[in-house]
Amino acid sequence: xxxxxxxxxxxxxxxxxxxxxxxxxxxxxxxxxxxxxxxxxxxxxxxxxxxxxxxxxxxxxxxxxxxxxxxxxxxxxxxxxxxxxxxxxxxxxxxxxxxxxxxxxxxxxxxxxxxxxxxxxxxxxxxxxxxxxxxxxxxxxxxxxxxxxxxxxxxxxxxxxxxxxxxxxxxxxxxxxxxxxxxxxxxxxxxxxxxxxxxxxxxxxxxxxxxxxxxxxxxxxxxxxxxxxxxxxxxxxxxxxxxxxxxxxxxxxxxxxxx
Amino acid sequence: xxxxxxxxxxxxxxxxxxxxxxxxxxxxxxxxxxxxxxxxxxxxxxxxxxxxxxxxxxxxxxxxxxxxxxxxxxxxxxxxxxxxxxxxxxxxxxxxxxxxxxxxxxxxxxxxxxxxxxxxxxxxxxxxxxxxxxxxxxxxxxxxxxxxxxxxxxxxxxxxxxxxxxxxxxxxxxxxxxxxxxxxxxxxxxxxxxxxxxxxxxxxxxxxxxxxxxxxxxxxxxxxxxxxxxxxxxxxxxxxxxxxxxxxxxxxxxxxxxxxxxxxxxxxxxxxxxxxxxxxxxxxxxxxxxxxxxxx
Amino acid sequence: xxxxxxxxxxxxxxxxxxxxxxxxxxxxxxxxxxxxxxxxxxxxxxxxxxxxxxxxxxxxxxxxxxxxxxxxxxxxxxxxxxxxxxxxxxxxxxxxxxxxxxxxxxxxxxxxxxxxxxxxxxxxxxxxxxxxxxxxxxxxxxxxxxxxxxxxxxxxxxxxxxxxxxxxxxxxxxxxxxxxxxxxxxxxxxxxxxxxxxxxxxxxxxxxxxxxxxxxxxxxxxxxxxxxxxxxxxxxxxxxxxxxxxxxxxxxxxxxxxxxxxxxxxxxxxxxxxxxxxxxxxxxxxxxxxxxxxxxxxxxxxxxxxxxxxxxxxxxxxxxxxxxxxxxxxxxxxxxxxxx
Numbered sequence: 001x002x003x004x005x006x007x008x009x010x011x012x013x014x015x016x017x018x019x020x021x022x023x024x025x026x027x028x029x030x031x032x033x034x035x036x037x038x039x040x041x042x043x044x045x046x047x048x049x050x051x052x053x054x055x056x057x058x059x060x061x062x063x064x065x066x067x068x069x070x071x072x073x074x075x076x077x078x079x080x081x082x083x084x085x086x087x088x089x090x091x092x093x094x095x096x097x098x099x100x101x102x103x104x105x106x107x108x109x110x111x112x113x114x115x116x117x118x119x120x121x122x123x124x125x126x127x128x129x130x131x132x133x134x135x136x137x138x139x140x141x142x143x144x145x146x147x148x149x150x151x152x153x154x155x156x157x158x159x160x161x162x163x164x165x166x167x168x169x170x171x172x173x174x175x176x177x178x179x180x181x182x183x184x185x186x187x188x189x190x191x192x193x194x195x196x197x198x199x200x201x202x203x204x205x206x207x208x209x210x211x212x213x214x215x216x217x218x219x220x221x222x223x224x225x226x227x228x229x230x231x232x233x234x235x236x237x238x239x240x241x242x243x244x245x246x247x248x249x250x251x252x253x254x255x256x257x258x259x
Numbered sequence: 260x261x262x263x264x265x266x267x268x269x270x271x272x273x274x275x276x277x278x279x280x281x282x283x284x285x286x287x288x289x290x291x292x293x294x295x296x297x298x299x300x301x302x303x304x305x306x307x308x309x310x311x312x313x314x315x316x317x318x319x320x321x322x323x324x325x326x327x328x329x330x331x332x333x334x335x336x337x338x339x340x341x342x343x344x345x346x347x348x349x350x351x352x353x354x355x356x357x358x359x360x361x362x363x364x365x366x367x368x369x370x371x372x373x374x375x376x377x378x379x380x381x382x383x384x385x386x387x388x389x390x391x392x393x394x395x396x397x398x399x400x401x402x403x404x405x406x407x408x409x410x411x412x413x414x415x416x417x418x419x420x421x422x423x424x425x426x427x428x429x430x431x432x433x434x435x436x437x438x439x440x441x442x443x444x445x446x447x448x449x450x451x452x453x454x455x456x457x458x459x460x461x462x463x464x465x466x467x468x469x470x471x472x473x474x475x476x477x478x479x480x481x482x483x484x485x486x487x488x489x490x491x492x493x494x495x496x497x498x499x500x501x502x503x504x505x506x507x508x509x510x511x512x513x514x515x516x517x518x519x520x521x522x523x524x525x526x527x528x529x530x531x532x533x534x535x536x537x538x539x540x541x542x543x544x545x546x547x548x549x550x551x552x553x554x555x
Numbered sequence: 556x557x558x559x560x561x562x563x564x565x566x567x568x569x570x571x572x573x574x575x576x577x578x579x580x581x582x583x584x585x586x587x588x589x590x591x592x593x594x595x596x597x598x599x600x601x602x603x604x605x606x607x608x609x610x611x612x613x614x615x616x617x618x619x620x621x622x623x624x625x626x627x628x629x630x631x632x633x634x635x636x637x638x639x640x641x642x643x644x645x646x647x648x649x650x651x652x653x654x655x656x657x658x659x660x661x662x663x664x665x666x667x668x669x670x671x672x673x674x675x676x677x678x679x680x681x682x683x684x685x686x687x688x689x690x691x692x693x694x695x696x697x698x699x700x701x702x703x704x705x706x707x708x709x710x711x712x713x714x715x716x717x718x719x720x721x722x723x724x725x726x727x728x729x730x731x732x733x734x735x736x737x738x739x740x741x742x743x744x745x746x747x748x749x750x751x752x753x754x755x756x757x758x759x760x761x762x763x764x765x766x767x768x769x770x771x772x773x774x775x776x777x778x779x780x781x782x783x784x785x786x787x788x789x790x791x792x793x794x795x796x797x798x799x800x801x802x803x804x805x806x807x808x809x810x811x812x813x814x815x816x817x818x819x820x821x822x823x824x825x826x827x828x829x830x831x832x833x834x835x836x837x838x839x840x841x842x843x844x845x846x847x848x849x850x851x852x853x854x855x856x857x858x859x860x861x862x863x864x865x866x867x868x869x870x871x872x873x874x875x876x877x878x879x880x881x882x883x884x885x886x887x888x889x890x891x892x893x894x895x
Contacts, residue, residue, distance in 0.1 A: 048783075051783075051786065051787060052786075053783050053786060072791070073786055073789050073790060073791045073792075074789040074791070076789070077786075077787060077788050077789030078789065080787075081787070082787040084783075084784065084787075087780070087784075088642075088780075088781065089779070089780055090638075090642050090643060090644050090779070091638075091639075091644065091779050091829060091834040092829055092833070092834050093776075093779075093833075093834045093835070094557065094558075094833065094834075096556045096557065096558055097558060097559075097776075097833070097834070097835055098780075100558060101776060101777060101780070101788060102788065104773060104776075104777055104788045104789055104790070105788060105789030107773070109770060109771075109773065109774075110769075110770055110772075110773070112559060112560060112561055112564070112837075113558065113559075118556070118558070121556070122556065125556075134556040134557075135556065135557050157788070432736070434747075434748055435737075435740060435745070435747045435748070435866065436747075437736070460863075460864065461863070461864050461865050462865065466864075466865050467865060467866050468864055468865060468866065469586075469587050469747070469859055469864055469865065469866040470615055470747065471586045471587050471588055471611050471615045471616065471859065472587045472588060472863070472864030472865075472866075473864075474588070474607055474610050474611050474615060475586075475587065475588025475589075475590075475607060475611060476588075476864070477607060499614075500610055500614075501605075502605055502606050502607055502609070502610050503610075
C-alpha cells in the first residue's frame with residue numbers, strides 16, 4: 001500500500017528565493033508527523049505545495065499513490081483536510097455554518113445538508129467542546145475559539161490526511177492537549193497527520209516522528225528522542241536549551257532564559 | 260449639436276441668479292464690442308451694428324454666417340479670458356449666467372467694461388434691444404425694432420382672441436422629457452399666440468416632466484423643438500402614445516427651435532410662427548389685417 | 556443549531572416574493588396622474604386597454620416597475636457575488652470597472668453618437684458592449700498568470716474606474732448642454748427610459764447571471780472565506796470565479812446600460828439581508844435579488860411621485876435613502892455586519 005503522502009525531491013521557488021530544496025519524506029497512514037523549524041524555514045510552504053496552493057518547481061508529490069497534480073480539487077479535498085493558522089471571515093457566518101462547510105467536498109453542488117452532515121457537525125462540535133458556540137457569529141469568536149472551529153471543520157471533512165498549520169498557537173494548554181488527543185484518535189483510526197508546530201515539547205509527545213526543516217531543507221528526521229537534542233536545537237533554532245527525558249519517557253525541551 | 264434646449268438652458272442659467280444686469284451709463288458709444296451670447300450678437304446684427312463687433316462666442320458664429328470672419332473667443336460656457344482681452348474691446352456684452360458671471364468678474368478686475376443682459380422675460384428682451392442700441396449708437400433702429408415687435412404681438416393677440424385657446428406643451432428634449440415651464444418669454448409668447456402652456460404648473464425654467472404627467476395631462480398640441488425634431492424621430496416617438504389628443508388629432512408640431520427659443524431681435528417672427536403652427540396658416544391673414552388696422 | 560433548511564429557505568423566499576409583489580402593486584397604483592385603483596386594476600385586467608389609463612398603467616408604469624425590479628435584482632445579486640469573490644464587504648457592483656466600461660461606452664454614444672447618425676436607442680447596446688469589453692480587459696490584466704486574485708481584480712477595477720470617470724468628465728465637458736443633462740442623469744441612475752424592450756433584455760441577462768450565482772451559491776460560501784480555504788474545501792476556484800465574474804458582468808452590464816449608475820442598491824441590500832437572514836449564500840442570493848428589486852421599485856415610486864409631474868432620477872433617491880442607512884448599519888450593527 002502506498003504512503004498517505006510522499007514527497008520526492010521537492011523544490012519550491014517563490015520569487016527568486018528557493019524556499020524548499022530537494023525535500024523528500026513520506027507519511028504513512030496512521031502516522032502523526034511533526035514538522036518543526038524556525039519562522040521562515042518553509043513549513044507552511046511545504047503544506048501549500050501539498051495542497052497545490054502553489055506550484056512546485058521540481059520533484060514529485062503524491063497522495064495515496066496518485067500524483068497530486070492529477071487530482072481534481074474535489075478529490076483532493078475529500079482526502080486531505082487543512083487546519084490553517086487562522087480564519088479571516090469578512091462575513092457573519094455562524095460557527096455551525098462554518099463547520100458544515102467542511103462537508104462541501106462530499107455534497108452535490110446544489111442542495112441542503114443531509115442529516116448525516118448535520119450529525120457529523122454536531123459530533124465534531126461536541127468533541128471539541130464548542131456546542132455552545134454553534135449559533136454564534138464568527139465575528140464574536142476569540143482566536144482560540146476560531147482555531148477550535150477550524151479543527152472541527154477539518155473533522156467533518158472526514159480526511160485520510162490531515163495537515164495542521166500551527167493549530168494550537170492561540171490555545172490554552174488544556175485545549176492544545178485536546179486537539180492533539182483528537183489527532184491521535186484519528187491516527188488510531190488510520191488517518192495520517194502532518195502537524196506544523198512551534199511547541200517542541202507537545203510535538204514530541206503527540207508525534208510518531210519529527211521532521212526538522214531548516215532553510216528549506218530537512219536537517220533531521222526520526223523519532224522525537226533522536227531528533228531533539230541540544231546541538232540540533234542550537235543549529236536549527238539557534239536555541240540554547242537543555243533536553244531532558246520527561247516522566248513519560250519523551251524528551252522535554254527546557255530553554256535557558258536567565259543568566 | 261446645439262439644440263433648442265442648449266440655448267433654452269443657457270437662458271435658464273441666467274434666470275437662476277439675480278445679479279444686477281444693466282448699467283448703460285458708461286462712456287460714449289462703443290466701437291469695439293465682444294459679444295458672448297448669440298441673442299446679443301443677433302440683436303447687434305439686426306441693429307446694423309456688425310462693424311462694431313470684434314469678437315463673438317463660437318455659437319454666435321455658427322448661427323450667423325455674417326459673423327464667420329470674426330475671431331471666436333470660446334464657447335458659451337468656457338470663453339477664453341485671454342482671447343477676449345487680446346481683442347482690446349471697449350465693451351463686452353454678456354448674459355450673466357452662472358459661468359459668465361465669474362467670467363465677468365475677471366474681466367471687471369482687468370478693467371474691461373462689461374454689461375450684462377438678463378433675457379428671461381419678454382420685456383427684458385425688448386429692454387436689451389433698446390439698451391444695446393444705445394450702447395452702439397443705434398437708438399432709432401432699436402426703437403423701430405421694438406415697435407415692430409410690440410405691434411406684431413398686439414396683432415397676434417387680437418387675431419387669436421376669438422379662437423379657442425389651445426392646451427399645449429413645448430418639448431425641448433425627449434427621453435427624458437424636458438419642457439418649457441412658466442416665467443419666460445417663451446411662455447409669454449405662447450400665451451399671446453392663444454395657447455395655455457400646461458407645463459407652467461411644473462414650475463419655471465425648463466422642468467423635467469414625467470412621461471406619465473404628460474400622458475395624463477393630455478395636451479391638445481405638442482410643440483416638439485428637440486434636437487432631432489426635424490426628422491421623423493419626433494413623429495415616431497409620439498406615435499407610441501396614440502391616445503394623446505395631440506397625436507390622435509395630428510397636432511404634434513415641429514418648429515424651428517432656433518427662431519422660437521432665441522431671446523433675440525426676431526420675437527415678432529417667432530410669435531408669428533408660433534401662431535401659425537398653433538392656429539393654422541389662415542391666421543397670417545388675420546394678423547396682417549390687425550397690423551394694418553393698427554397702422555391706420 | 557440553526558442552519559439553512561429547506562423549510563427556512565422556502566419560507567424566506569416566499570415572504571420576500573410576497574413583499575416584492577406588494578411593492579410592485581403599490582408602484583402600479585401610484586403616479587403623478589390621479590388614476591383611481593379601479594382604473595388601474597381595470598387596465599391591468601384588460602391588456603388591450605386604450606385611452607390614457609391604458610397608456611399610463613400598461614405602457615408607462617408597468618414597464619417601469621418591471622425594469623426597477625430587474626435592475627434592482629441585478630445590482631443586489633452582483634453586489635452579493637462581488638463581496639464574496641473579493642472577500643470584501645465594501646465591494647459593490649461598480650467596484651470592478653465593469654460599470655465604468657458600460658458608462659464610458661454609453662456616454663460616448665450619448666455625446667458623440669449623434670454626430671455619426673446614432674440616436675438614443677444606440678446607447679444601451681453601446682453600454683453593454685462597453686461592459687463586455689471591460690470584463691475581457693479585467694480578465695486579461697487581473698487574470699494574467701492563470702490566477703485571478705482578488706487583490707489584482709480590485710486594483711485593476713479601481714484603476715479602470717478612475718480612467719473611465721476621467722474620460723467621462725472629458726466627454727461631458729466637450730458635450731453640448733442637452734447631452735450634458737443626459738450624461739448627468741445617466742451617471743446618477745434613472746429609469747425614465749423604461750420600455751418593454753429593455754425590460755426583456757435585462758430579464759434575460761439577469762436570468763443567466765442569477766442562475767449561475769444560484770448554482771454556485773455553495774461555492775460562494777467557500778470563496779467568501781478566501782480562495783485558499785475554498786480550494787481546501789474542494790472548490791475549483793479559478794473556474795468558478797470566472798463563471799461568477801462573467802455572470803455578474805452580464806447582470807451589471809445589462810442594468811447599467813438601461814438605468815445608468817444607480818448607487819447603493821448593490822452595497823446596502825446584501826448587508827441588510829445578512830443582518831436578517833444570515834450569510835449563507837444559498838439563501839442570500841435569491842433573497843438579494845428579491846429585496847434589491849423591491850427596494851428599487853419603492854425608490855422609483857418615490858422618484859416618480861415626490862414632485863408631482865416633475866421627475867427625479869431614482870439614483871438620487873437610492874443615495875438619499877442608502878447613504879444614511881449604511882451609516883446607521885455601520886454604527887449600530889458593526890459587530891454583526893462587519894469584521895470587528
